[in-house]
Amino acid sequence: MTLSRQLAKRAEENRPVRVGLIGGGKFGSMYLTQARLTKGIHILGIADLNPSRLRETLKRAGWPDEQTDTSSFPAAIQSGRTFITESAEDLITADGLDVLIDATGDPAAGIRHALMAFENGRHVVMVNVEADALAGPLLARRAEAAGLVYSLAWGDQPALIADHVDWARACGFKVVCAGKGTRYLPSYHHLTPDTVWDTLQTYLALKDPNQINLKMFNSFLDGTKSGIEMTAVCNATGLIPQDDGLAFPPATRFELSSVCKPKTNGGTLTRTGTTEVVSSLYRDGTDVPHHLAMGTYVVIEAETDYARQCFTEYHMLEDDSGQFAALYRPTHMIGMELGWSVASAALRGEPTGTAVGFHSDVVATAKKSMTAGEMLDGEGGFTVWGKQCPATASLAAGYLPLGLSHNVKLTRDVAEGQMLTWGDVVLDESDSAYLFRRKMEKEFG
Structure with a gap:
């Protein structure tokens, strides 16, 4: 039975899938605008540290005031409304919750919320790809041990790309490369929250920098988000x-x-079976026509002459040799498509992408030369950007994962472009995120 039909059946039986959301930002608001209209889904609760801002978000997403409940989770279940709280723990432990969505963007918080969810028998949809990049393989293993689903978020590009790869392999194709498009120039690695606004104004219809989170937007441009997602x-x-x-x-x-x-x-890759992000800008700053800035893709290889013939006959996007061809999706709708992951986890017990091994890492890389004693400020900030690296190389060199590079002090001078190591910083070795990451390295290394 299709997911939509299963959801409709749950609605008819008055036993909707009950969902909790942590974080009412852009991704969360886009999910909420569709979740309210989805048969068989009940948003049991939303946890956000700024409830007044969340109420404005809900209003913008089309939620009437009477859709929310201010008394308790049991009252929300009885009324079919949504309880608003500042406490993620209260939401995760609420009776009746089926699926937890973490949309915080904070890797340490994401790990903490997921582990608590598993302890309480909740499936997890991890919008917080920063947490997945830091410790997703071990989170997935913990979920499996508990008989639960740990899933990437459909609508966000990583889940869509993983689906491209799954499609190709299920059809017997060799996957050469998979990835997405973005806006990129080499100089963007040096962008900071203070300088990114000038770049954003060249292509976004924004008039006020206070409208957006400049640190978050900077992560998309300085290369970090691409490294995290790949x-x-x-x-x-x-x-x-x-x-x-x-x-x-x-x-x-x-x-x-x-x-x-x-x-x-004749291509650009150092190996086959890899990831790449293509730019919508040529290196001189001019626009690439028909670019893929918001889309995703997979490149496959024809391993027989007949397959190459079929690539041509069915107008696949081939290279000149006919050996390689691409399939792409032109855009992604982030939170507005998230319901697919929620339904898949709750009704099929299947993730829309989940970590199966530790193959890649994101390494904190210096944006500028810095001296011992300076503080790092993590993703999207003034000091480091996140560079993708094979996990084997990261482990061998002892590189510092980007997800642990916020508010830590340098122990020695570093050069611009240097990939930082554990020894370059002072870390709180009692921190739960640090301990969980180290445990993952030991289990998967």
């Missing part, structure tokens, strides 16, 4: 990062199979 893809699919991480080559949608193939075949 790490989630690799860990969910077994693809291996390129030797020096992402190169961000410019490519149109129709050039994907020519650009994203191995160098030995």
